[in-house]
Amino acid sequence: MTMKVLVPVKRVVDYNVKVRVAADGSGVETQGVKMSMNPFDEIAVEEAVRLREKGAAKEVVAVTIGAQAAQDVLRTAMAMGADRAILVRTDDTLEPRAVANVLKAIATREEAGLICMGKQAIDDDMNATGQILAAKLGWPQGTFASAVTVADGRVEVAREIDGGTEVVSLTLPAVITADLRLNEPRYASLPNIMKARKKPLETIEIDSLGIDTASRLTVVSVAEPSERKEGVKVNSAAELVEKLKTEAKVI
Amino acid sequence: MTALVLIEVENGTVRQASRSAVAAASRFGAVDAIVFGDGAQAAAALPGVTRVLSVPGLVNDLAEPAADLLAARAKDYSHIVAAASATGKNILPRLAGLLDVQPIPDVVEIKDADTFVRPIYAGNALATVRSSDSIKVLTIRGSNFDPVAAEGGSAAIETVEAPASEKSVFVKVELSASDRPELESARVVISGGKGMKDAANFKLLEPIADKLNAAIGASRAAVDSGFAPNEMQVGQTGKIVAPELYIAVGLSGAIQHLAGMKDSRVIVAINADPEAPIFKVADYGIVGDLFEVLPELEKAL
Numbered sequence: 001m002t003m004k005v006l007v008p009v010k011r012v013v014d015y016n017v018k019v020r021v022a023a024d025g026s027g028v029e030t031q032g033v034k035m036s037m038n039p040f041d042e043i044a045v046e047e048a049v050r051l052r053e054k055g056a057a058k059e060v061v062a063v064t065i066g067a068q069a070a071q072d073v074l075r076t077a078m079a080m081g082a083d084r085a086i087l088v089r090t091d092d093t094l095e096p097r098a099v100a101n102v103l104k105a106i107a108t109r110e111e112a113g114l115i116c117m118g119k120q121a122i123d124d125d126m127n128a129t130g131q132i133l134a135a136k137l138g139w140p141q142g143t144f145a146s147a148v149t150v151a152d153g154r155v156e157v158a159r160e161i162d163g164g165t166e167v168v169s170l171t172l173p174a175v176i177t178a179d180l181r182l183n184e185p186r187y188a189s190l191p192n193i194m195k196a197r198k199k200p201l202e203t204i205e206i207d208s209l210g211i212d213t214a215s216r217l218t219v220v221s222v223a224e225p226s227e228r229k230e231g232v233k234v235n236s237a238a239e240l241v242e243k244l245k246t247e248a249k250v251i
Numbered sequence: 252m253t254a255l256v257l258i259e260v261e262n263g264t265v266r267q268a269s270r271s272a273v274a275a276a277s278r279f280g281a282v283d284a285i286v287f288g289d290g291a292q293a294a295a296a297l298p299g300v301t302r303v304l305s306v307p308g309l310v311n312d313l314a315e316p317a318a319d320l321l322a323a324r325a326k327d328y329s330h331i332v333a334a335a336s337a338t339g340k341n342i343l344p345r346l347a348g349l350l351d352v353q354p355i356p357d358v359v360e361i362k363d364a365d366t367f368v369r370p371i372y373a374g375n376a377l378a379t380v381r382s383s384d385s386i387k388v389l390t391i392r393g394s395n396f397d398p399v400a401a402e403g404g405s406a407a408i409e410t411v412e413a414p415a416s417e418k419s420v421f422v423k424v425e426l427s428a429s430d431r432p433e434l435e436s437a438r439v440v441i442s443g444g445k446g447m448k449d450a451a452n453f454k455l456l457e458p459i460a461d462k463l464n465a466a467i468g469a470s471r472a473a474v475d476s477g478f479a480p481n482e483m484q485v486g487q488t489g490k491i492v493a494p495e496l497y498i499a500v501g502l503s504g505a506i507q508h509l510a511g512m513k514d515s516r517v518i519v520a521i522n523a524d525p526e527a528p529i530f531k532v533a534d535y536g537i538v539g540d541l542f543e544v545l546p547e548l549e550k551a552l
Contacts, residue, residue, distance in 0.1 A: 132348035162435075166425075
């Protein structure tokens with residue numbers, strides 16, 4: 001199998017951090033906040049590496065778009081088993097449409113046979129880049145994947161849907177977006193972290209790609225959601241039912 | 252301006268989230284509906300819908316032909332809208348890709364025809380965004396818009412040919428059989444977390460759910476631990492619910508879970524740990540062993 005798997009990854013505020021809205025309402029505080037690879041992207045890296053380990057793929061290439069600091073998620077991807085990485089360097093924040101334009105250029109240059117990525121980033125929660133990218137490439141999509149099987153030039157994807165699971169069969173090349181249950185990502189071992197430092201990491205200036213990365217959305221403001229008030233503790237189930245009936249009038 | 256709303260019909264009934272999408276879309280002007288597979292009659296009965304595009308040949312909601320078809324029709328519309336369901340989230344961003352527009356997912360409030368509010372960072376912040384695209388592609392959080400009624404309208408139905416799907420083939424679907432109401436539209440939801448300890452203990456929630464006609468949900472930790480299937484997951488990465496009553500049992504209230512339920516009207520928490528964050532959002536809390544509290548609650552109801 002000669003297939004190359006491209007894995008786009010994103011550097012986001014770590015999932016354990018409680019984010020704070022910036023005082024001027026322009027966004028959230030990211031200064032001095034712990035950053036990590038988007039958790040769904042870790043699942044995508046794991047799946048791509050497993051495909052290579054099973055012999056279904058030849059090479060796993062991680063790609064990210066961002067500032068120099070975004071290199072750290074590429075090193076993490078390589079410590080998990082990606083063979084090499086590409087940083088598309090920019091200081092701007094790109095929307096999913098613009099990200100898809102960049103990824104399309106990279107996928108075409110790399111002649112990727114499969115793109116495996118997280119279903120959503122936990123910062124903007126858009127859940128859109130994979131689908132937009134598939135449309136722009138004219139490739140089929142297997143979104144919210146919980147199982148992936150590559151065989152005979154096709155990929156079969158089990159998908160999480162509202163009432164259960166659906167299975168679709170796609171021609172290759174294709175885009176897959178990873179959901180939670182697809183796998184449990186491995187921890188990078190110390191030797192593999194050391195090895196990852198020596199793996200090739202190429203930097204491409206975004207301007208050199210000559211593509212449209214304009215934003216179509218303007219952020220008017222970012223605000224805190226209204227807080228709920230802490231309620232009362234009750235001592236027994238009977239007291240709870242009483243309060244739900246007479247006070248909250250909900251049952 | 253006219254909006255086109257993708258309507259999901261299940262067993263002859265329009266899903267509540269789709270009726271909320273119609274209500275949201277009516278804010279922009281006239282509303283046309285599009286229905287894949289059977290179900291055009293149910294969509295035509297929705298108040299406020301002028302015309303139904305019926306695509307009986309497109310039976311499995313495959314994103315590729317669905318997005319192709321929507322893209323071919325898009326020039327007639329200012330807004331293309333769907334529920335933020337698994338189907339909406341699969342198809343609409345692909346459509347946005349074909350149209351080269353930036354989709355606006357999970358809209359919780361419409362300010363005007365170009366300006367929308369959507370949650371980011373698991374609902375810990377609300378972003379107001381203005382779109383400069385000529386066609387807006389949006390998914391709507393059903394829990395934030397009162398649905399239109401299921402009946403009362405009489406829209407004209409126009410049948411549309413389904414495009415071919417060569418690159419994507421439907422293989423099968425496995426739906427979990429349940430007589431309970433859907434999580435997203437249930438009046439009462441009772442959810443279990445990691446404190447349930449194993450999958451068998453989730454059965455303890457059933458008699459209470461039966462008495463309250465409630466849907467049963469689960470936290471991501473419970474799903475990750477294999478206690479409950481993923482379609483029961485409530486949270487940022489699962490389903491977003493806002494029932495009249497939400498009962499959280501043995502779940503700590505991680506940020507990502509709160510993102511999926513904090514708009515519920517009344518929240519009850521049952522947890523052994525008095526410091527659990529779930530108590531911070533709960534209207535009523537019981538600090539105690541859920542294996543003792545649940546049977547008592549069942550008796551008291």
